Amino acid sequence: MIPPFYVDGPASSRRTFAFAHGAGVGMDSDFMNQVAEKLGDAGIRVVRFEFPYMQKTRADGKRRPPDRAPVLLETWIAVIEALGLENLVIGGKSMGGRIASLCAVHQEKAGMPVAGCICLGYPFHAPGKPEKVRADHLAEIKTPCLILQGDRDPFGSKAELSSYRLSRAINIRFVADGEHTFIPRKSSGRTKAENWDFAVRELIQFISSID
Template sequence: MTGVIVDGPKTAAKSFLFAHGAGAPMDSAFMQRVAEGVAASGVRVIRFEFPYMERRRQTGKGGAPDPPRVLTQSFRDAIKEAGGGRGLVIGGKSMGGRIASMVADEAGVGGVVCLGYPFHPPGKLEKTRTDHLENLRTPTVILQGTRDSFGLPEEVGGYKLSSAIRIEWIEDGDHSFKPRARSGRTEEDNIRAAIALVAEFIASSKGV
């Protein structure tokens, strides 16, 4: 990690290592809002970027995400720099949460938080990203919008998932939890609900 953003008290008992999704950086509006909200509960929140996103920031050019082996190693390195252990919960937005779930058991962290898990690419239900979730041992919470095209309730309900995984549905939310106007909910309502769920999970996390 060449750069991080840290929110919350330095002496916090629990820390949350929070990774971005495939398309937006660690200081996107979504990442900023969630990080500040969780930090307000007394958690130290650490945001970092994968190598490809750092390159985008440095060059001003686009570029596809790094290969899985690079992403997973980057997360392992970030865990080490953050201190690791049961007091550290790891996770992220979409791809960031997926990579966190892939390294959690070996890292021995306190828990995993996935905000909008990419169960499959939109419109490609056959290309699931769930194999490793069947045997995941680390306590995990997945926050998923009920309109998320990466995994709808009726689809997710048919997957074989580890008993360590808990799924919380964000009402009428899309992949970033944004609801439709006609739902009677606002994006702020759903983000606040997500923050509360994340904070509660981290507070109760003990690892395995």
């Protein structure tokens, strides 16, 4: 079932970024709002949507855990079918990006690859459990992929990522002193606005490179 879409940016854009939310907050978080609006201002069409569990939470106000992975993947596939493959980049924040990367591999195996994939704060492991890495498919992904990761993300820090086996199709960019949503410590001398603007610039550069 195709979820409702919320669209930023021009309908005439040559490139579309399908943008999924993370596990705990919906598509209208401050982070997603700012990223979508700035990408839209840069001429990129951004399509946001919510997974079934978040749609139910929005309807009745009751918090729920995420749907199981097959349901999340089926939702992504429905979104791709609705938007079409031409110049389509898929991605998301945390869980939304992880499932997008799984979907990118699925699309490759089906002979219908998407143009690119973006993971904003990839959840390589649960905080405090670095031994349980959830990234086997990232060793085989062929779709051009951008991972933006905070230096000190508790779901996978810069120091930890050097030990993971990742495909050459993946470009990793680190956000200085950022945590899971790229927010730096005051002592770093950086601001949230600077880090979020850096992330947006990286996204624009990656999406604009897709032909």
